[in-house]
Amino acid sequence: MDIERIVSVSEFNRLVSDYLEQGLGSVAVQGEVSGFRVSKERLVYFELKDEKARCLCFALTHELDQPLEDGMEVKVTGVPKLFQGSGGFHLRVQAVELVGAGALQKAFEKLKKKLEAEGLFDARGKVPLPRFPESIGIITSPTAAAYTDILRRLHERWGGLSIILAPVAVQGAGAPRAIAGAIQYFNEAHPIDVIILTRGGGSMEDLQAFNSEPLARAVFASKIPIIAGVGHERDVTLVDFVADVRASTPTNAAELVVPHRREVGRQLDQMLQNALGTIERDARTRAFSLQQALMRAWHAIGHRLHVVDGLLARFPYAFERVAYAYHASQERLVQLTLRLRALSPMATLTRGYSITRIQGKILRDATVVSAGDILETELAKGAINSKIM
Numbered sequence: 001m002d003i004e005r006i007v008s009v010s011e012f013n014r015l016v017s018d019y020l021e022q023g024l025g026s027v028a029v030q031g032e033v034s035g036f037r038v039s040k041e042r043l044v045y046f047e048l049k050d051e052k053a054r055c056l057c058f059a060l061t062h063e064l065d066q067p068l069e070d071g072m073e074v075k076v077t078g079v080p081k082l083f084q085g086s087g088g089f090h091l092r093v094q095a096v097e098l099v100g101a102g103a104l105q106k107a108f109e110k111l112k113k114k115l116e117a118e119g120l121f122d123a124r125g126k127v128p129l130p131r132f133p134e135s136i137g138i139i140t141s142p143t144a145a146a147y148t149d150i151l152r153r154l155h156e157r158w159g160g161l162s163i164i165l166a167p168v169a170v171q172g173a174g175a176p177r178a179i180a181g182a183i184q185y186f187n188e189a190h191p192i193d194v195i196i197l198t199r200g201g202g203s204m205e206d207l208q209a210f211n212s213e214p215l216a217r218a219v220f221a222s223k224i225p226i227i228a229g230v231g232h233e234r235d236v237t238l239v240d241f242v243a244d245v246r247a248s249t250p251t252n253a254a255e256l257v258v259p260h261r262r263e264v265g266r267q268l269d270q271m272l273q274n275a276l277g278t279i280e281r282d283a284r285t286r287a288f289s290l291q292q293a294l295m296r297a298w299h300a301i302g303h304r305l306h307v308v309d310g311l312l313a314r315f316p317y318a319f320e321r322v323a324y325a326y327h328a329s330q331e332r333l334v335q336l337t338l339r340l341r342a343l344s345p346m347a348t349l350t351r352g353y354s355i356t357r358i359q360g361k362i363l364r365d366a367t368v369v370s371a372g373d374i375l376e377t378e379l380a381k382g383a384i385n386s387k388i389m
Contacts, residue, residue, distance in 0.1 A: 046070075066097075112241070136154070183219065183226070216239060228247065229253030
């Protein structure tokens with residue numbers, strides 16, 4: 001047999017790998033996980049096996065939506081390829097889905113414990129819903145009954161809303177990434193007041209997209225508050241724990257997002273009645289306080305008037321006493337004046353007497369006078385100076 005073309009080993013591996021990928025394309029293989037391991041913190045290797053055969057699978061850690069461990073029954077979607085270096089056949093993993101309620105529940109509990117330990121369920125990290133949102137983003141399938149139920153209930157309860165739908169698949173291998181992308185879109189490109197993440201009910205397999213780790217982390221990272229209305233009240237997903245608010249049903253999510261206009265009207269009426277009651281009570285209280293203040297002022301004024309009346313009543317008597325005292329003092333002054341005048345030396349002088357002084361002192365003894373002394377004699381009118389010879 002003639003061989004026209006000779007290729008290298010590396011080229012041969014590449015050719016066979018391309019042939020497998022192009023010839024078969026994506027395939028879905030179901031089996032049991034065996035030999036699960038992570039290399040260099042990012043390379044994932046495991047085998048899928050059944051009773052008769054095994055198949056090596058390869059993926060990167062960020063590509064796995066579900067935590068895997070040996071013994072789990074899974075459905076792997078991927079492309080058959082050869083490793084370039086070793087030529088080993090493997091299935092290049094594109095998506096992994098858990099199969100069977102037992103495996104799903106086991107993975108659910110394991111991931112729930114992990115996220116809870118990291119604080120993703122902590123109530124302190126929840127973002128409160130706005131009381132009166134103006135713009136609402138809805139992430140769901142446009143053909144889902146949940147979408148029409150939410151729209152109808154929103155319009156029944158409130159008006160003037162801007163509602164934006166981010167259409168996504170809510171089931172299947174690509175659903176978690178699509179939903180996470182819609183959350184990122186609202187947060188980065190089209191800011192709104194609140195996000196409703198919803199879908200109708202179903203089995204645990206149907207709701208598996210809402211139990212994926214990447215989606216749970218996307219919900220936790222959202223700066224916009226998210227209300228989760230996934231399935232029925234009995235349906236519980238990891239998104240319910242991470243979301244800021246959990247609604248029991250899609251319709252309940254709409255009821256939690258906006259109030260009913262009638263309820264708001266009743267609240268406004270009640271607030272008005274309360275305000276009027278408060279104003280009325282305050283007015284009565286102030287009127288009573290004013291009345292009491294006026295009564296106290298009137299009593300104080302009455303007391304002062306009584307004091308004034310007493311003073312006015314005593315005034316004539318006091319005036320008479322003052323007048324009497326004044327006249328008595330005048331008479332006394334006259335008497336004292338007369339007595340002073342009688343005792344005054346000037347009065348004595350007017351009767352013919354005189355006063356003689358020597359060197360300013362009254363002279364009472366003639367023996368103290370010597371020749372040459374100057375004497376001053378004071379008369380009733382005038383004075384005489386004389387010299388002793």
